[in-house]
Amino acid sequence: MPWGSPEVGDEAVAFGPAEIEILRRIDSFVDASVLTEDDVLRLARTMGVALSRVTDAQVELLAAAIRVELSGAHPPEHQDDVLPAAIEAMGEAVTYLWTHHLLAALTRALVREEGAVDQAVGFADMTGFSRLSRSLGTGAIARLIDAFEAAVFDAVTSLGGRVIKLIGDEVLFVAPDIMVAAEITMGIAERVAANDDMPPIHCGAAYGPAVNVGGDVFGPTVNLAARLTSVARPGTLVVPRVDADPLIERWGDRVRRIHRLTDLKGIGQVRSVAIRLSGDEEPVAAG
Structure with a gap:
C-alpha cells in the first residue's frame, strides 16, 4: 500500500x-x-x-x-x-x-453539495524566483521559501481562505468568493513587500466550479486561474472580466482593463482585468 x-x-x-x-x-x-x-x-x-x-x-x-x-x-x-x-x-x-x-x-x-463546488481559486507566485535562486546559497533559498510560506499562511488563513498546496515559490489556495481571493493576494503582497529580500508576487484568480479530491482541487476554474497567473505582471492580480465587477467597484483606481483578449494555452481567448496588488506604486513591467 x-x-x-x-x-x-x-x-x-x-x-x-x-x-x-x-x-x-x-x-x-x-x-x-x-x-x-x-x-x-x-x-x-x-x-x-x-x-x-x-x-x-x-x-x-x-x-x-x-x-x-x-x-x-x-x-x-x-x-x-x-x-x-x-x-x-x-x-x-x-x-x-x-x-x-x-x-x-x-x-x-x-x-457543500456533491461534485464540483463553486469557489474562488487563486495562485500566487514569487516573480523571477528561478533566476534569483541561482545567485543564492541553499541557506538563503530556505529562508526565502520559509518567509514566503509564512506570508502565505498568515494572509490566507486570516482572511478566510484555505491553502491547498505550496510548491516552493508558488501557492494554490481557495476562498469563498473572488473578493476574498483578491484580498488574500493583496495580503500576501503586503507581507512580501515588508521583506526587502523577497521579490514581488504575481497572481491569478477565478471563480467557478472546482472539484475537491484528496485535499486538492481540480477542474477548469483551477486551470483558468493558473493560466491567468502565468500572464500576470509582477505586482498584479489578473482575473476574468466576468468575475471582476465587485473588484472594480472596490478598487477601481487600481484596475487596468485589458482591452485585447488574452490567449491562454489550453483554454482559448479570455477577456480579463489586471489589479495592482498595492495602491502605492505601479506594477513592475514584465521582463
Whole structure:
C-alpha cells in the first residue's frame, strides 16, 4: 500500500501486528462497501505524502538536537530526556492538529453539495524566483521559501481562505468568493513587500466550479486561474472580466482593463482585468 514509505522486498520483515490490524480494519470497511479499494489507495497516497513532509520538517527542526544526542555530547542526566520529550510533544501536536482539521473538513463537507463546488481559486507566485535562486546559497533559498510560506499562511488563513498546496515559490489556495481571493493576494503582497529580500508576487484568480479530491482541487476554474497567473505582471492580480465587477467597484483606481483578449494555452481567448496588488506604486513591467 502506498503509505509514502520506501518499498521493501517480499521477504523483508517490515510490518508488525499493529500494521496488520490497521489493514484488517480498513479491509472491513471495503467489505462493508463503506469504502472502495480506490478510495483506500487514494487516501493512503495523500496521507503518505502529507506525513512524509511533516516528519521531514520535524526532523529538520530537531536536526541539531539529534546530532548532539547521537554524539553523546549532552550531559548524562539529560541524554534520555530531551529528544524523546520533543518527539512526544510533536506527536501530540500532530494528533491535535489532525483533529482540528478533521472537524473543519467535516464542517465543509456538510455544507457543500456533491461534485464540483463553486469557489474562488487563486495562485500566487514569487516573480523571477528561478533566476534569483541561482545567485543564492541553499541557506538563503530556505529562508526565502520559509518567509514566503509564512506570508502565505498568515494572509490566507486570516482572511478566510484555505491553502491547498505550496510548491516552493508558488501557492494554490481557495476562498469563498473572488473578493476574498483578491484580498488574500493583496495580503500576501503586503507581507512580501515588508521583506526587502523577497521579490514581488504575481497572481491569478477565478471563480467557478472546482472539484475537491484528496485535499486538492481540480477542474477548469483551477486551470483558468493558473493560466491567468502565468500572464500576470509582477505586482498584479489578473482575473476574468466576468468575475471582476465587485473588484472594480472596490478598487477601481487600481484596475487596468485589458482591452485585447488574452490567449491562454489550453483554454482559448479570455477577456480579463489586471489589479495592482498595492495602491502605492505601479506594477513592475514584465521582463
